[in-house]
Structures are given as C-alpha cells and as structure tokens.
Amino acid sequence: MATARYLSPYRKYRSAVYHCISRVVDKNFIMGDAECLHFVSLMRKCETFYGIKILSYCVMSNHFHLLLEVPKEQEVQISDDEFLRRVKALYSANYYAEVEQIFYNLLASQADDNSRVAADNFKRQFTSRMNNLGNFMKSLKQRFSSWYNRKNEREGYLWSARYISVLVQAGYIARIMSTYIDLNPVRAGIAEKPEDYRWCSYSAALAGDKRAQRGLSRVLWLKDEMPNSAAENSPWLEEESRHYWTQGSADRYRVLLYADAEETFKEILNRDGKWVKSQVRKGISREEIEKVAASNGQLSMASMLRHKVSHFSRGLVIGSQLFLDDVFLQTKEYFGEKRTSGARKLRSKQWSKSPKTIHAMRDIQVEPPPPS
Numbered sequence: 001m002a003t004a005r006y007l008s009p010y011r012k013y014r015s016a017v018y019h020c021i022s023r024v025v026d027k028n029f030i031m032g033d034a035e036c037l038h039f040v041s042l043m044r045k046c047e048t049f050y051g052i053k054i055l056s057y058c059v060m061s062n063h064f065h066l067l068l069e070v071p072k073e074q075e076v077q078i079s080d081d082e083f084l085r086r087v088k089a090l091y092s093a094n095y096y097a098e099v100e101q102i103f104y105n106l107l108a109s110q111a112d113d114n115s116r117v118a119a120d121n122f123k124r125q126f127t128s129r130m131n132n133l134g135n136f137m138k139s140l141k142q143r144f145s146s147w148y149n150r151k152n153e154r155e156g157y158l159w160s161a162r163y164i165s166v167l168v169q170a171g172y173i174a175r176i177m178s179t180y181i182d183l184n185p186v187r188a189g190i191a192e193k194p195e196d197y198r199w200c201s202y203s204a205a206l207a208g209d210k211r212a213q214r215g216l217s218r219v220l221w222l223k224d225e226m227p228n229s230a231a232e233n234s235p236w237l238e239e240e241s242r243h244y245w246t247q248g249s250a251d252r253y254r255v256l257l258y259a260d261a262e263e264t265f266k267e268i269l270n271r272d273g274k275w276v277k278s279q280v281r282k283g284i285s286r287e288e289i290e291k292v293a294a295s296n297g298q299l300s301m302a303s304m305l306r307h308k309v310s311h312f313s314r315g316l317v318i319g320s321q322l323f324l325d326d327v328f329l330q331t332k333e334y335f336g337e338k339r340t341s342g343a344r345k346l347r348s349k350q351w352s353k354s355p356k357t358i359h360a361m362r363d364i365q366v367e368p369p370p371p372s
Contacts, residue, residue, distance in 0.1 A: 011073040017055070017174045017222070018070060018133060019181070022141060022163035023063040030158075031061045035148065036199040039064065042143050044211060049090035050129070050136040051076065055215045056178040056201040058185065065181040067174065068133065069218070076127040080107075083123055086130070090139075099126075137163050171224030178219045179260045186261060189282045194257060202257060205245065206299070213245035216253050251297030258284060258292040 024030055031039070036059045043066075047054050053069040078086070084103070088096045106119040129135045145158040168174050178201075185197035195203045204212035221244070263283035267275045325341060 011070070014072050015170075016070050016072075017168040017170050017177075018068050019166045019168050019177050020066045020068060020133075020137060020163050021063060022137070023160045025157050025160045027062050027160070029061040030148070031059060031064075033198075038147060039144055040199065040204075042140055042147075045090045046136055046140045046143075047211070049086045050139070051086075051131050052133065052136045053215065053218060054201075054211070055174070055219045056181050057215075058181045058197075058200040060184060060188065060199075065184060067168070067178050067181055067219070068136070069222075070133050070136075071131045073131070076130045078127065080123075083127065087126060133165065137165075169224070170222040173224075174222055175219055175256060176260065178216065179257045182257055183261050183283075186284065187282050193284065193288075194261070202253070205250070205253075210242065213249070214242070217244035217249040220249055220252055220256075250299075254297035254299070255293060258289045258297075262286055262289055 039059050040057075043054065043057065046052075051071055055067040055069055056065075057067070058065045080103075084096075084100055087099050091099070103119060103122060106122055107116065110116060110118060141159050141163070148158055149155060168177050182194045182200045182202040185191035185200060186194055191197040194200060195206050197203055201212045201215055205216050261284040263279060263285060264281040265277040265279055268278045270276050328341060
C-alpha cells in the first residue's frame with residue numbers, strides 16, 4: 001500500500017513550493033515535439049483549473065520537472081465567473097456546456113428564496129479538488145496518458161510509478177531549484193544553452209510566453225522564510241506582474257541561471273600515460289558565463305530576435321507597426337475572426353533603447369479557413 005505523500009506542515013498558513021518529477025515507464029524516449037507541445041498545453045490547462053502556479057518546468061524526452069507553488073490549504077472561494085472559467089479551461093466544450101447549463105438552472109431555481117445551497121453544492125464538487133498537488137499531478141498525467149495511448153493505439157501505463165515530490169523552501173533554495181530545472185537540457189548534452197531548448201520555462205519566457213515569464217518572475221519574488229514562520233509575502237500584484245519580466249526579472253534570472261551552469265573538468269590519466277582534462281559535468285564555459293555577468297544578464301537585440309524566430313512555428317512577420325498592420329489587412333483570412341490588428345510590440349528593456357520599435361505578428365494559420 002502506498003504511503004501518504006509528505007506535504008508542507010505549514011500548508012494551512014501559506015503557500016508551499018514543490019519540485020515534482022515523473023518518468024516514463026522503462027525510461028522510454030517518447031517525448032518528441034508533438035508530445036511536448038501537448039504536454040505543455042495540458043499543463044497550462046491544469047494550472048488554470050487547479051489554481052496551482054507553475055513557477056518553472058522542463059519537459060525532457062523521458063521525464064519532466066515541475067516547480068509548483070501550491071496555495072495554502074483552505075476552502076476555495078471563487079466567483080461564479082471564475083469557477084466557470086476554470087471549468088472551461090480544463091474540460092471539453094460539450095462537458096463545459098453541460099456544467100454551465102446545470103449551474104445556471106440551479107441558480108435560477110433558487111432565485112425566489114434567495115438561496116444558493118444547491119448551486120454552491122454543485123460548484124463545490126469542482127472547487128474541492130482545487131489547490132491540491134495530488135489532484136493536479138493525477139489529472140495532468142492521466143490526461144496526457146489517455147491522449148498518448150489513443151494517438152499511438154497502445155494500452156497500459158505510461159508513467160513509471162508515482163511522481164516524486166520534494167518540498168522546497170521559498171526564496172534562495174527555490175531559485176536554485178528553478179535554475180536546476182531549466183539547465184536540465186544543458187546537463188544532458190542536448191542543448192548548448194538553456195534558451196536553445198524549446199520545452200523549458202526559460203526558453204518559453206524569452207520567446208514571449210507570458211505565463212512562463214510570470215512564473216520565473218514569481219520565483220525571484222518569493223522571499224526566504226524560516227520554517228516556523230507563518231508570514232506571507234508582500235502582495236503579488238497580478239496586473240502589474242505582466243511587466244515584471246521586462247522590468248528586470250529577465251536579466252536577474254539570466255545571471256542566476258548562468259552562474260550555476262558552468263561545466264566542470266577533472267584531470268585523468270589516459271592510455272598514453274598523459275594527464276588530460278575530462279569533462280565531469282556538462283555545462284556552459286566560464287567565458288560565456290562571465291559575458292552574461294558582465295552584461296548584467298541583458299540579451300542583445302539580435303540574440304533575442306533569433307530566439308523568438310526559432311519559437312514561432314506557425315508563421316511570423318517582423319517589422320514596423322505600419323508594415324505589419326498593412327500585411328494584416330491584406331491577409332485577414334489567415335487569422336481568427338476576433339483578431340482586429342496584426343502588430344504586437346516586442347517588449348524588452350534592451351529594445352526600448354532602439355530608435356525604431358520592432359513589432360511581430362504570429363499565430364498565422366498555415367491555410368486560410370474554408371469559406372462559411
């Protein structure tokens with residue numbers, strides 16, 4: 001019988017940070033680009049529904065790492081609109097429509113006596129599963145397994161045993177754990193730099209993923225806490241947090257990330273009887289790390305642009321706002337009906353110094369939609 005998972009003894013007073021790892025059965029290398037893309041999509045859906053913040057992540061070919069912040073243990077109190085938004089994020093359109101109809105019918109049936117008992121009980125069937133690490137991990141792994149098995153016409157377990165979860169102290173230790181996660185591809189020798197591996201949080205943040213940017217910004221924001229402290233951090237301003245990445249978090253995290261990335265060597269005696277250097281730990285050269293430190297973590301415009309281009313897999317236009325809006329007007333059929341403009345400003349403290357503002361247009365469909 002499996003033993004109960006160890007959880008933070010302070011979970012009733014404040015949020016807790018966990019490093020979670022899960023491996024594919026038999027360590028099979030099944031995670032290609034399509035699988036990683038679907039996994040990250042599911043991961044974000046689960047994040048929305050369960051209310052658990054993904055601080056950093058890395059999806060490798062046969063395992064994944066997540067650094068998660070789980071809210072303090074208490075009954076989830078959210079508005080009706082937020083409840084429905086979370087359900088819509090995780091479940092199919094048909095199931096969501098059914099839930100929405102039932103919920104509104106329950107509200108309408110009790111409108112006369114101003115009672116919400118039945119509606120709140122129905123709502124609690126969903127909210128009681130939120131803010132829970134085990135439910136989050138179970139849903140993520142099961143949903144991915146079902147998708148993968150259908151796609152590959154296979155049956156059986158996909159993940160090896162239970163996931164591993166380690167309680168991590170917020171602050172400095174959590175930041176070091178986050179860099180460890182983002183450096184996994186470098187340590188494994190499949191990427192020269194963390195930003196070169198698409199399926200990690202740092203690479204996604206550089207490419208403009210707002211959730212990845214907020215997650216890493218929050219890693220830097222979480223303060224060190226003594227084990228017996230019940231104090232909360234200063235308020236996390238959700239609206240302002242959209243700008244934390246471009247207002248310094250990107251540079252700070254890059255310096256921290258590279259500081260822990262150095263490759264290491266040792267002297268060994270080879271077959272010819274000569275002492276030579278042998279790499280003990282894969283990583284980044286001391287020279288490259290010193291360059292990052294000297295620049296205070298700032299990426300050049302050329303490097304940032306190259307990275308963004310490498311991430312845009314569904315089409316891309318780059319140029320001035322006038323140029324992009326003109327392209328958009330002539331190719332509107334390639335975009336969704338709700339799209340009203342093409343240009344999106346590329347945000348970077350480094351780029352703000354440029355005499356010309358650079359804009360980009362992405363999410364271009366491969367083919368225009370069929371006529372209605």
